[in-house]
Amino acid sequence: MSLHQFLLILRARYRLALLVAALTLLLAVSVSLALPRQYTAQTAVLVDLRSPDPVAGGNLAGLVAPSYMATQVDIIGGEQVAERVVSMLKLDEDPVQRERWMQATQGRGSLPVWLAGRLQAGLDVRPARESNVINITYKGGDAEGAARVANAFAQAYLDTHLALKTEPARIYAEWFEQQARDSRAKLEEAQARLSNFQQKAGIITSDERLDFETAKLGAISSQLTEVQGATTDSQSKRSVRGDNLAEVMQSSLINGLKADIGRLEAKVQETGVKLGPNHPQMQSMQSELAALRVRLAGETRQISASIDTAFRVGKDRERELQGAVLAQKSRVLLLNKQRDELNVYRRDVEAAQRAYEEVSKNASQTRLQSLSNQTNVVRLNSAVAPLRPSSPKTTLNLAMAAFVGTLLGVACALLLELANRRVRSSEDLTQSLGLPVLGRVSSSALPKTRGMAARLSGPARLTLGYGGSLNKGNPA
Helix, strand or coil: CCHHHHHHHHHHCHHHHHHHHHHHHHHHHHHHHHCCCEEEEEEEEEECCCCCCCCCCCCCCHHHHHHHHHHHHHHHCCHHHHHHHHHHHCHHHCHHHHHHHHHHHCCCCCHHHHHHHHHHHCEEEEECCCCCEEEEEEEECCHHHHHHHHHHHHHHHHHHHHHHHHHHHHHHHHHHHHHHHHHHHHHHHHHHHHHHHHHHHCCCCHHHHHHHHHHHHHHHHHHHHHHHHHHHHHHHHHCCCHHHCHHHHHCHHHHHHHHHHHHHHHHHHHHHHHHCCCCHHHHHHHHHHHHHHHHHHHHHHHHHHHHHHHHHHHHHHHHHHHHHHHHHHHHHHHHHHHHHHHHHHHHHHHHHHHHHHHHHHHHHHHHHHHCCCCCCEEEEECCCCCCCCCECCHHHHHHHHHHHHHHHHHHHHHHHHHHCCCCCCHHHHHHHHCCCCCCCECCCCCCHHHCHHHHHCCCCEEEECCCEEEECCECC
């Protein structure tokens, strides 16, 4: 179908197209007048992703922001916020709403849940593009009611956001409180074990006591070494002849006796030559010399006896010191063992102390978080009652009805034409018969009542084949 044929069809059936368009407009007007008026109220909240937590610190990363905003949108449109709105507005106490619920559900289910679903049907939550603002829009049949519900959704979201933040912290705080009590009990138990062990072992300051006992062991060991050296020296002296002992040779008394004996022997020899051995003076001198020799032998024996005594005393002292060294070693080893056990108890106390401090710190932090009343969500504005309804939009509906009615009118004209095809031009004959047009007769004097088709055909002429035309009254 060419454009010329299409225009001819529209010209022939324009009344039908206009009728369909008028009916469509009339239907749009009727529907617009019949639909109830709807009012739209809007409020907005700001989600500050850069606001740090005043208790825990830190803020949300940039990569988490899209998913976080989507989560907040889902929370606002969720059942929990809607049920909180029902509770805030006390819709479940309204007898009219209860009657509607009874008629719709026959009393089955929960009234708050049913009311929350109705509120969700009129709610529209959308985040603003390239910002952290979330727009909350509610559409209802009453302007004041729509504004009240929109504001209630914003406030319910703020309360729910705070509850979602503090409720886990409260649960964690209770758990940490229990863990803190258990850690404190373990710390007290460890401290009690440490105190009991110190009292049982008599340890006050184990390090100083161990140092003292170790020094005492060193002193006893040094004495034992000295005594062992002296005993060994005495033992070696016992095997030496008395005259050759160093103590004998170094004794001034013995050396004096030896000198007196030497002088007296010389004098006896000299006197014996002069007086003879039987002379009383000679005998007196012999007696004196024998007495000196007896005295010298006695002094020598006394020194040897003192060496033997020193040897026996040294042996006894050595045995005593050896026993003391063994006893002191046992005491030092016992102190080392006690110190090791004490260190174990101390480490248990320190570990319990660190665990208790860490749990107490977390418990304090979560307790503060559970008591927090601040969030990173701020309400930007409050919804006000709209002055004009948002729907139905009569002007838009009429414009769309005019467009759609025109399309329907044209479509009806074309369908009617295709159902009952008429010949309206030479092109229709050519297409329907499949034969060429040999001639065409037209007249400019056709009456006006024949319509626009006669006027469009031009002056009357006869066309024969494709050779030319014969005008009326002007033979060729």
